[in-house]
Amino acid sequence: MDAPPKSKPNSKTHRDLAPENFLEQAEKIAEWIANYLENIRHYPVLAPMKPGDIKQILPESAPYNPESFQQILEDFDQIILPGITHWNHPRFFAYFSITGSVPGILGEMLSAALNVNAMLWKSSPAATELEQVVLDWLRQMLGLPETFAGLINDTASVSSLCAMAAAREAAGLNIREQGLAGRQDLPPLRFYASTEAHSSIEKSAIVLGFGQNGLCKIPTDAAFRMDASVLQQAIEDDIKRGIKPIGVIATLGTTSTTSVDPVAEIAKICQQYQLWLHVDAAYAGVTAILPEKRALFSDWEFADSIVVNPHKWLFTPIDCSVLYCRRPEVLRQAFSLIPEYLKTAESESATNLMDYGVSLGRRFRALKLWLVIRSFGQSGIIDAIREHIQFAQQLKSLIEVNSNFQLLAPVPFSTLVFRFIPRHKTVLPEAELTRLNQQLLENINQTGKVFLSHTVLKGKYGIRLAIGNLKTTWDDVLLAWHIIQSEAEKILMNYAFKGK
Amino acid sequence: MDAPPKSKPNSKTHRDLAPENFLEQAEKIAEWIANYLENIRHYPVLAPMKPGDIKQILPESAPYNPESFQQILEDFDQIILPGITHWNHPRFFAYFSITGSVPGILGEMLSAALNVNAMLWKSSPAATELEQVVLDWLRQMLGLPETFAGLINDTASVSSLCAMAAAREAAGLNIREQGLAGRQDLPPLRFYASTEAHSSIEKSAIVLGFGQNGLCKIPTDAAFRMDASVLQQAIEDDIKRGIKPIGVIATLGTTSTTSVDPVAEIAKICQQYQLWLHVDAAYAGVTAILPEKRALFSDWEFADSIVVNPHKWLFTPIDCSVLYCRRPEVLRQAFSLIPEYLKTAESESATNLMDYGVSLGRRFRALKLWLVIRSFGQSGIIDAIREHIQFAQQLKSLIEVNSNFQLLAPVPFSTLVFRFIPRHKTVLPEAELTRLNQQLLENINQTGKVFLSHTVLKGKYGIRLAIGNLKTTWDDVLLAWHIIQSEAEKILMNYAFKGK
16 A cells, blocks of 8 residues: 555545544554554453443533544543443453454455445445455355355344345245235245244244244254254145245354254255255354364255354454355345336446345445455464364363353354353252352353353253454463352352351 | 553464554555545546456455455555445535545444444443434434434335334234234235335335335326325225225435425325324435425424434445334334343343344444534534535526526435436437437546436436535536536537438
8 A cells, every 4th residue: 555645734625524634533543443452351341331321421412513533532432432342352252252353443444434335336346346256255165166146234134034035035926026915825934943043033034024923943952953854844734734835044053052953954855845945154154164164064055045144253343244145046036126226237247236135225345354354364264263163162171070060052163051050959940040040140240351141941041151252362261261160159158158 | 542552563462463463554544544535536436347357356266374464455456446436536426425424434443443233232331322322412403302212224225124114013913923924814015105215115015025016106296206195095095995004105305306205294194094104314314404404304203213324414434324213112013032142131221222123233333423423513514414405506507507408306405317408409309318318427427537327207317416425515516517518518519410
């Protein structure tokens, strides 16, 4: 990048603030961010706030006159920052641990400055073509055949909604034109997913007019994987009852336990009944990059659509959810509507990405993903993900040998679910164990040193720890484990006293 | 903001790049952006590319080893930048002219570094509360009553989809649970919008299972405004035919001409038939801040939901679309699904914004809007929008007195639609006029100095010029007008020769 020519002080670009004003403030913010990234371990991971705490400090109305950046950034430091839960903290182990990496942040800077809308090829050719090329890189990294074309959505919720809309369209029931309501010719329609599928699948079923009843939840086996024989039976039963199956959602890496549905078996069933297969691999999909994990994804290429989120475990700032589709023409058929004011001469020879989803406006999200993949290289990405999995396996070993704790699920990737079962109290009723573990989780998180979340597995309340931030070291994981144990000890002490 | 402590050179934050590496690169990028903003008039507005031009230069696969920022940023300059259509250029007059303003870019920097997910209050209290507070500021600026609560979506497409999903839910047909398909108890359902409504309204009708037939398009009057009497008649006719009306979408500022539907009349009809009224004011809504424009929005507060996009005309980088809802509990009812792993102790006392829309994951978009509103102040925003409208009115006067051009629509805001009608050729057939104006538009855009788009109004092809970038001056508008005229002259010359 060439250095810019020197600007005159206080020059103005009409009504925006002057470029040198930008430069001065951007340098301050860059210093602030560098400092933040350097010292992030000193912040409490979970914001120690009560609802309304921040709201009551902020002014009730917008200022009439402009305010200085200095004032705004002071408020950012003093009002906003204490209310931030630090997702970029190396000891953020809740939900799924993510990373706003250095190249990702730099990518967002450029993207915000260009401010292009990648709705049409013409509206920014490089934005569309870079999206296609980078997603083709990622496709190869994941070992998917080139029949899959990708595009970026904001979230997996939207990617799955789009995939399920395509499934509906593929059924050939003229739903695009005639809709679903008041049609005497339409039977009830159904999707199938495991009881462990993400809530966004059920939400999509609601949005698309299938309703909650239009999603059949298939039970899981002891390892929280969809039971394919039950799926087959459910489809058979529905067909007999006059319900039309439309598609199946297999999850490779569920949210609670990161369990992996048997996608090969499910794909066969989908083939047999001609159903759309959507694979939700939002979190775990990136691990297909690792040769030693590839077997878990065997036959996922028979899916019609797959979602993988680089903003989860590929070190890209949110939002960046990739939807791969083996039948993009169906996606297009489900969504394409081209009003006159968006027609272009290139519509035959170029791809207009707005045609493949809900949103017309599309940020230039490929830029940050391009910076991330190039900066780390495939090798850097593989090393980081492999290490996260290794940390999780080491922690798993420590939990397994501790008689006060019990693992509640297998650990195929880097997420663990476990609970505290005091060794002298093995006969505690389930409700009491839940109460104990809720208290333990609250106490752990109140230390401010780590943030963990929870789930419930077949009625058992479990503490959930997910590893996935680039800055996380084994020492961070070990510190979390020590805090978990020492907070458990404290509870045990109190419990013992109370019990007398 | 305090200066950070000095970092050791080449320190590393485990597997991410080091903070001082960030600082070094962020400073380079900041300089690049300042230079870009300073010299943006030197870039061709519309990228002079053919489909595939960029794709063929980029490598076919991702690098295995890490690459240096220097290499990546050189590629950005040499490969990506020439393929960018410059939406941040002051002579980008196509679609809707937007601004990635200085405070907006700075806000995105901070947001990317924090990388929080505002799905739950707990997952970042400040992100949720700042969103609520800033949208309350904006609500006051727009003159809406405090019964309206706001939240940010990525685009108006999604905001309108959510609003229409709430309309469906409000009808009380148990659609959330039972869906629409195969129900003998459900009549066909219908939304109503004008023929000039945005394509995203029709797309939402398709997604929600109403189908294209489930959206009744009401004709417009000579000024492209929905004809309320036809709306009333259509509703009456549908009810007689056994179709159940669900909601009406009024557009205040349509995409083609920025026409303003008679919202007061439409609101009365909605009240009479108990229909959900959604107002699409994605582009023009912000002009309600101007006292002299407020009358156009009179009675819009009777709407159930309103969408206004700060990323269109409020100088905020995309994406930032605000959905206001007078009945947020219905929106919640339509979308809320809380799996165990997302339950929090604060769900009674705090708002979890994930409950009010499609996407679970939510970027911290309020931050940039907060920076924009505070940096410009209400006064700065009013001055800028007022000036854009004034520029458009001045250009309108110039077009009106030029006998070679014809305005095709009123200009209530800052967008003009006009066409070239050679003065000696007033009897040219419509198809020939279309061909002439298509050619003219192509020639204008090929200069690289301006970018305009087009539309078709009641069969007439029109050139569309929208003003809305903060850097745009009257000289920019005048230059556009000169280019339009001189390119028209050239066509006329050719035409005269050919005609002989």
